[in-house]
Amino acid sequence: MAKSKILYPRKTMKKVPVVATTGPTFRACGERGNDAEDINGFLNDGSGDIAHNKLVLTDGRWILFFNAPASAKTYTLRVEGLNKPNGDPEKPRTAEVTIKAGHQEFGPQIVTPGDGDTITSGTVIATGSSTDEANPITGTLSNATLGVSKSGTTLIEPFDPPQPSGGLWCIRFTEVPDGDGFKLEVNQNGNKVSITINIDTAGPENPPPPP
Numbered sequence: 001m002a003k004s005k006i007l008y009p010r011k012t013m014k015k016v017p018v019v020a021t022t023g024p025t026f027r028a029c030g031e032r033g034n035d036a037e038d039i040n041g042f043l044n045d046g047s048g049d050i051a052h053n054k055l056v057l058t059d060g061r062w063i064l065f066f067n068a069p070a071s072a073k074t075y076t077l078r079v080e081g082l083n084k085p086n087g088d089p090e091k092p093r094t095a096e097v098t099i100k101a102g103h104q105e106f107g108p109q110i111v112t113p114g115d116g117d118t119i120t121s122g123t124v125i126a127t128g129s130s131t132d133e134a135n136p137i138t139g140t141l142s143n144a145t146l147g148v149s150k151s152g153t154t155l156i157e158p159f160d161p162p163q164p165s166g167g168l169w170c171i172r173f174t175e176v177p178d179g180d181g182f183k184l185e186v187n188q189n190g191n192k193v194s195i196t197i198n199i200d201t202a203g204p205e206n207p208p209p210p211p
Helices: none
Strands: 005-008 018-021 025-031 040-044 049-051 054-058 061-067 073-080 093-101 108-112 124-130 138-143 148-151 153-156 168-173 179-188 191-199
Touching: 005 093, 025 073, 025 093, 025 108, 025 124, 040 061, 061 124, 108 179, 108 191, 124 179, 138 168, 168 179
Parallel strands: 018 093
Antiparallel strands: 005 025, 025 061, 040 049, 040 073, 054 061, 073 093, 108 124, 124 168, 138 148, 138 179, 153 168, 179 191
């Protein structure tokens, strides 16, 4: 397995990333060192820790969900319980992030990956939010040049209990071949959103999704 790390947001960014949440949640994601990790996440603005309220572990990744603040604040994101591939404990990983409220139209929005991202894995995990908490959500990943069209597996529906904040979704695509110009489309009751991503399994580490 890969070394435990935060993929988004990165502490190596020169500027503190500003994340405009499009709902009542903030997400952080990263790679797992092994399957035995007991991962915990915290946001701290200097006055105390805010613990994560949902954790998803899948395909060598972790995704933490937090209740986003009502007003813009700068936090230190701290992720604990990570291990090295050999099982030895890692030091807590940290990153700085400014979170501010955003606006979302009715229906789904793709949060990760970002439009134009290059994913260095044959497994693609798409996450997002939706203001439609009544209808199921589906996803497809297609490339007309390669003649590829894959249906994703929905891991989290916007209406799945127990939703800490409501409206979260997560879709997984597997065995995706290398290529540029994949269309990732999410459909919920006829409301569709899409982005374009590239797959390069021989490339460097996965880039973090943009805000």
